[in-house]
Amino acid sequence: MGFTIGGIREMRSSSRRRARSTEISAVAEYTGLWGWDVVPGARAVRAGSGRTDCSCGAADCPSPGAHPLAFGEELTAGAGWEKAAAAWAETPGAAILLPVGRSFDLLDVPEAAGRNALARLERMGLPLGPVAVAPTGRALFFVAPGAAGQLPDLLYRMGWDDASLDLRSLGPGDHLTAPPSDLGGHGPVRWLRPPTLDTAGRPPQARLMVGTLAYACNRSAV
Numbered sequence: 695m696g697f698t699i700g701g702i703r704e705m706r707s708s709s710r711r712r713a714r715s716t717e718i719s720a721v722a723e724y725t726g727l728w729g730w731d732v733v734p735g736a737r738a739v740r741a742g743s744g745r746t747d748c749s750c751g752a753a754d755c756p757s758p759g760a761h762p763l764a765f766g767e768e769l770t771a772g773a774g775w776e777k778a779a780a781a782w783a784e785t786p787g788a789a790i791l792l793p794v795g796r797s798f799d800l801l802d803v804p805e806a807a808g809r810n811a812l813a814r815l816e817r818m819g820l821p822l823g824p825v826a827v828a829p830t831g832r833a834l835f836f837v838a839p840g841a842a843g844q845l846p847d848l849l850y851r852m853g854w855d856d857a858s859l860d861l862r863s864l865g866p867g868d869h870l871t872a873p874p875s876d877l878g879g880h881g882p883v884r885w886l887r888p889p890t891l892d893t894a895g896r897p898p899q900a901r902l903m904v905g906t907l908a909y910a911c912n913r914s915a916v
Contacts, residue, residue, distance in 0.1 A: 714782065716874060721778035721790055724872065725769050728894035730797050732773075734766030734781060734788035735759075735871065738879030746879045749787070759878040760871060762791055771797075789875040795866030798823065798897045799841035800834045801904070802862050803911055808833025811910035812887065815903055823897030824889040826873065829881035834870060835907070836893075841865065841900035848901055854908040861911045863900075 724730045736750045738759030748758035755761075766788060767781045782788060794800055803811070805827055812833075815822055823836035842865025849855045864870070871877045873885050 714786065717788075717790060718775065718778045718782050720872070720874060721769065721782065722773070722775045724790070724792065725771055725773040725778065726775075727891075728889050729771040730894070731768060731770050731793050732778075732872075733762045733768045733791045733793060733869070734785040735762055735791035735869065735875070737787055737789050737876065740879065757878065759789065759876065760869075762869060763788060768793075789877075790872045791869040791875075792872050794864045794868040794870055795839055795842065797839065797895065798836045799839050799900070800864040800868070800870060801837055801841060801845075801900060801907055802832055802834050802864055803907055804860050804914055805831045805833045807860070807907070807910040807914040808835065809886070810914070811903070811907045814906050814910070818906075820902050821893075821898045822887060822903075823893045824885065825887035826870065827884050827886045828871070828877055829883065830877065833886060834864070835903065836889075836897040837900040837903070838897050839865075844900055845904065848904045849908065852905050852908065854905075854912075857908070857912055858915070859908055859911045860915065861904075861907055 721732050724732050736748050736759050739747045739749055741747045746758050748755035750763060763785055766785045769777055769781055808825065812825060825836065826834045828834065842863040845863040871883050873883045875883060877883050
């Protein structure tokens, strides 16, 4: 049976509705269940000649599809489905961004090193928080707020300060593009270790995992 033009349009409309519903459900889960603030983010827009523009409209945007929308409404922890739906109705298609430095900081490492470190940390029985994987090949470990400022000292005290490590921290002023949102046109962000009621509000201290992450980064660079 063939498709009519009207049928194709209906399918596309239904697909968009499902996408919006998925985004709203994720926002409501992040704010209502995990206790995180959420802000609507810009999205990448495919342009001619392989160029990627930003939905913010700035011709010289330094981070297309990977920053908060200036006119988007921030949702604070505790906001439910209705508020999420209302906010995303004003910014349809917006990416879901989580402000870093409030409920958590992030330790950012190459994905391969992150997977190796996660397996080692799980074998050690250490407390762990959520871990996200970006389509750019990065793994992001949730840790207690303050890690961004502590990282240089932690690396120094553990003897990793003179090593060339692909390990950095994200803190206040940074944002995490959260699943299932697209990151700058590269593809969706995914959970490697999803949040739970036990881990979302109480991410571990950075000092418990920096040594293992540094070791994994050093090994992956060899």
